[in-house]
Amino acid sequence: MLGYNEMMKRIKPSVVICYDEPFKSMTGNIKEFLPTTYEWTKDLSLKDLIQFKWEKHNRNVSGLDKKDFQFFDYDDPYVKDQMVKCSICGSVALQDQYGNGECKNCGWKFSKDEKMYEEKMGISYPMLVSPTTAREQYKKGLPFKATFEEFINGMKFYSEMTLTYKNKIYGVFFYRDKTLKAKTFQEEDGQVEFFEDTVNSSLVKFDNVSDFANKANINGTLLKELWKDVSFAGFMYCG
Numbered sequence: 001m002l003g004y005n006e007m008m009k010r011i012k013p014s015v016v017i018c019y020d021e022p023f024k025s026m027t028g029n030i031k032e033f034l035p036t037t038y039e040w041t042k043d044l045s046l047k048d049l050i051q052f053k054w055e056k057h058n059r060n061v062s063g064l065d066k067k068d069f070q071f072f073d074y075d076d077p078y079v080k081d082q083m084v085k086c087s088i089c090g091s092v093a094l095q096d097q098y099g100n101g102e103c104k105n106c107g108w109k110f111s112k113d114e115k116m117y118e119e120k121m122g123i124s125y126p127m128l129v130s131p132t133t134a135r136e137q138y139k140k141g142l143p144f145k146a147t148f149e150e151f152i153n154g155m156k157f158y159s160e161m162t163l164t165y166k167n168k169i170y171g172v173f174f175y176r177d178k179t180l181k182a183k184t185f186q187e188e189d190g191q192v193e194f195f196e197d198t199v200n201s202s203l204v205k206f207d208n209v210s211d212f213a214n215k216a217n218i219n220g221t222l223l224k225e226l227w228k229d230v231s232f233a234g235f236m237y238c239g
């Protein structure tokens, strides 16, 4: 859009003739016309034309119903219809065209960059726990859960984390020091806040990630020591 905005500023056109559908962010006096392949739509009734435009606009949107489309063949772009081998349990898992998927057998959720996430950051997305740890846990019949170290790794990447311990939910916020030049995921400098959800008085601040990893505690027991009893550990807003 930068080029478009600059064009609007410099040329100040009285009209912009737009081939096919304009983007929402385009400003100015826009006259859109449909490509010649859609010329036949000029014979449609207004109601059908509105339907046609809706379909044309939404045909790449995920989660819609095929039955709502009359003019286009609708294929959900995020439908998981490719079979791959689950990297954790070895069963058949399903992924979408972008390589994001799920294994119904073991419950593993994965992204196409699984190897990169593990190698560079020691985590996975969207599960947090690394595939190597997940494979060990699967073999032992344990549920997937990030180790304390992986939780710390995740913190550097996701910044906002959550964990559940004895049915209480805790939050961890990592405020990276934005004045630092090196912006790698390993960058540890920045304040960390640790708190029990909805309990304002529980807020404790730490100087940096290592300080948090070494000193964070719940009622006097270090977080790293009670980790085995943590029932859930993930980043916030993970689905």
Ligand SMILES: [Zn+2]
Pocket: 086, 087, 088, 089, 090, 091, 093, 103, 104, 105, 106, 107, 108
């Ligand atoms: Zn699996």
